[in-house]
Amino acid sequence: MARLQINGLVKKYGDATVVDGVKLDIPDGEFLVLLGPSGCGKTTTLRMVAGFITPTAGTIRIGERDVTNLPPWKRNCGLVFQNYALFPHMTVAENVAFGLEMRKVDPATRAKRVDEALRMVRLGGFGERYPRQMSGGQQQRVALARALAIQPDVLLLDEPLSNLDAKLRQEVRVEIRELQRALGLTTIMVTHDQEEALTMADRLVVMSEGHVRQIGTKRELYDHPADPFVAGFIGRSSFIAGRVTARGTFVTDNGVTIQIAEHFAEGPASLALRPERVALGDAAKGLDNIVEGKVEFVSYLGAVLDIHVRIGDHDRVIVSRPTHGAPEPVEGDAMTIGWAKSAGLVYSGT
Amino acid sequence: MTLDERFWGRVALKSVASLSLGFILLPLVFVSWLAFFKQEIPSFPPEGYSLQWFEAVTRQKNFVNGFKLSIQVGVMATAIGLLLGVPASLALVRYQFLAKGALNTLLLAPLVVPGVVLGTSLYVFQIETEIATGLPFLGSFWGLVAGHTLVVIPWIVRLVTANLEGTDRTIEEAAQNLGANPWVTFYRVTLPAIRPGIVAGALFGFVTSFGNLEMSLFLVGPGRTTLPIAILQYLEWKIDPTVAAASVIQIVLIGVAMLITDRYVKLSRVV
Numbered sequence: 043m044a045r046l047q048i049n050g051l052v053k054k055y056g057d058a059t060v061v062d063g064v065k066l067d068i069p070d071g072e073f074l075v076l077l078g079p080s081g082c083g084k085t086t087t088l089r090m091v092a093g094f095i096t097p098t099a100g101t102i103r104i105g106e107r108d109v110t111n112l113p114p115w116k117r118n119c120g121l122v123f124q125n126y127a128l129f130p131h132m133t134v135a136e137n138v139a140f141g142l143e144m145r146k147v148d149p150a151t152r153a154k155r156v157d158e159a160l161r162m163v164r165l166g167g168f169g170e171r172y173p174r175q176m177s178g179g180q181q182q183r184v185a186l187a188r189a190l191a192i193q194p195d196v197l198l199l200d201e202p203l204s205n206l207d208a209k210l211r212q213e214v215r216v217e218i219r220e221l222q223r224a225l226g227l228t229t230i231m232v233t234h235d236q237e238e239a240l241t242m243a244d245r246l247v248v249m250s251e252g253h254v255r256q257i258g259t260k261r262e263l264y265d266h267p268a269d270p271f272v273a274g275f276i277g278r279s280s281f282i283a284g285r286v287t288a289r290g291t292f293v294t295d296n297g298v299t300i301q302i303a304e305h306f307a308e309g310p311a312s313l314a315l316r317p318e319r320v321a322l323g324d325a326a327k328g329l330d331n332i333v334e335g336k337v338e339f340v341s342y343l344g345a346v347l348d349i350h351v352r353i354g355d356h357d358r359v360i361v362s363r364p365t366h367g368a369p370e371p372v373e374g375d376a377m378t379i380g381w382a383k384s385a386g387l388v389y390s391g392t
Numbered sequence: 393m394t395l396d397e398r399f400w401g402r403v404a405l406k407s408v409a410s411l412s413l414g415f416i417l418l419p420l421v422f423v424s425w426l427a428f429f430k431q432e433i434p435s436f437p438p439e440g441y442s443l444q445w446f447e448a449v450t451r452q453k454n455f456v457n458g459f460k461l462s463i464q465v466g467v468m469a470t471a472i473g474l475l476l477g478v479p480a481s482l483a484l485v486r487y488q489f490l491a492k493g494a495l496n497t498l499l500l501a502p503l504v505v506p507g508v509v510l511g512t513s514l515y516v517f518q519i520e521t522e523i524a525t526g527l528p529f530l531g532s533f534w535g536l537v538a539g540h541t542l543v544v545i546p547w548i549v550r551l552v553t554a555n556l557e558g559t560d561r562t563i564e565e566a567a568q569n570l571g572a573n574p575w576v577t578f579y580r581v582t583l584p585a586i587r588p589g590i591v592a593g594a595l596f597g598f599v600t601s602f603g604n605l606e607m608s609l610f611l612v613g614p615g616r617t618t619l620p621i622a623i624l625q626y627l628e629w630k631i632d633p634t635v636a637a638a639s640v641i642q643i644v645l646i647g648v649a650m651l652i653t654d655r656y657v658k659l660s661r662v663v
Binding site for chain 2: 121192
């Protein structure tokens with residue numbers, strides 16, 4: 043259990059820079075999630091921490107140790123692989139005991155700690171089975187027990203839930219989080235699933251194209267996304283292209299004038315709107331912006347309806363509202379939408 | 393495809409398969425049958441049946457000695473083949489390097505080169521070596537083992553490579569992550585994972601070495617013959633069912649070896 047510091051981490055393969063200057067400072071006991079689309083460098087970053095990839099530049103420190111040039115077997119990181127990577131020729135207990143054996147823990151203590159680790163993941167009594175005799179969810183828990191048994195300084199999770207079915211995933215999320223908290227383990231998890239990231243993380247790191255786009259708590263990232271990429275990746279946003287023509291005024295490319303907060307600079311920009319911040323029909327009355335539009339598409343998502351409203355010639359704003367209550371709009375309906383100027387996030391540039 | 397077409401398709405496939413299988417098995421069946429004939433000159437129908445030829449095999453000094461030598465050579469060649477072939481397979485599957493394709497072809501080549509060609513070249517090579525160094529190479533036990541190692545290697549490389557390619561590499565990373573250095577990782581994780589390939593490669597390599605005739609003809613020395621050569625020499629002046637009996641013993645031994653092996657590692661998974 044330790045603080046993990048990553049500084050100026052770079053990985054290049056020939057001309058391609060996969061990870062470009064990643065800097066992270068993860069305090070002891072924090073659950074940090076690396077989130078981003080595939081190919082954004084999150085897995086490469088994790089593998090550099092585990093020691094499987096040598097960084098081109100930068101340093102990695104675990105606690106007081108500089109591990110940048112240490113081989114994987116000297117790092118004391120517990121890694122849970124996406125495909126679990128259990129040793130097929132060993133029993134569950136032997137799998138979990140492997141790391142302890144490598145650490146020359148005496149057999150009696152080893153047996154005790156294997157037992158503890160398996161009970162921790164609710165697999166007490168499964169020690170004599172072979173991995174192939176277990177379900178995906180159980181194998182996943184064995185992998186977790188194996189990583190925890192070595193009492194790692196940091197726990198690394200590489201898309202640990204992506205091979206589980208949706209229902210199981212929900213349960214395991216909570217389990218992992220509770221275990222991590224109980225043990226006070228510094229943890230990095232890699233995922234491309236934003237819902238997973240939002241439910242598990244203390245802090246999130248959004249990456250794309252090898253860069254860290256933003257680091258923050260869920261609330262910070264959702265309410266104040268640093269750029270359009272984050273605004274589109276964490277939660278959803280409708281984007282409207284245009285320019286800020288004067289303090290507090292945004293004009294879309296189609297000539298619709300929209301009021302925005304005062305602090306955005308003039309110039310070409312795009313406006314991002316969260317679907318739940320936009321009101322429909324009568325509810326829009328009295329808001330800063332009221333725009334007439336036309337319903338183009340309605341999608342039913344169970345508890346909420348997503349209503350795609352066209353404004354101007356090109357732009358489409360997605361509005362979400364509870365399914366029940368008002369009558370459902372249908373495609374082609376005229377629709378008034380409105381939002382407070384504080385709801386609009388403006389990003390300069392195109 | 394209609395149901396009818398599919399039915400006839402299956403019939404056609406099965407007939408061709410049975411025919412081929414019959415074609416392969418027929419000589420074995422006849423040899424085995426012949427071994428139990430009573431008369432000395434094989435003719436049909438048999439005059440009666442007896443086990444005397446099996447007893448005759450044990451009285452043939454050439455057969456007994458040839459059998460022993462073939463086993464010794466086969467075991468040594470397979471052992472050396474493993475020591476060279478397994479690391480070579482690891483290199484071929486795991487690493488990128490210059491002339492990788494060339495090395496792969498080179499390692500599999502002895503399977504393609506006719507035995508006579510292989511034998512002749514080794515013969516010449518060993519003579520030249522003997523002239524150059526003055527060491528008694530040609531006709532020695534180790535000269536024979538060297539040749540047999542060549543025909544064993546392709547089997548080991550092929551089967552171990554196939555096994556390695558089907559092995560999940562992340563289990564090795566998992567071992568390293570848990571504190572195992574590369575040597576321990578190889579011994580504790582990689583080796584058990586490729587054991588089926590190693591066992592199958594060793595078995596097929598051994599069988600190939602054991603049955604090798606053409607190449608061995610060039611490499612054996614005076615008073616040192618392998619079983620296939622002993623059989624050939626015997627056939628040159630006599631055709632009685634002793635040879636058939638010797639073959640049956642071989643077939644049974646190899647068959648039993650395969651069955652036992654298959655109990656521990658599923659050969660069907662790697663071959």
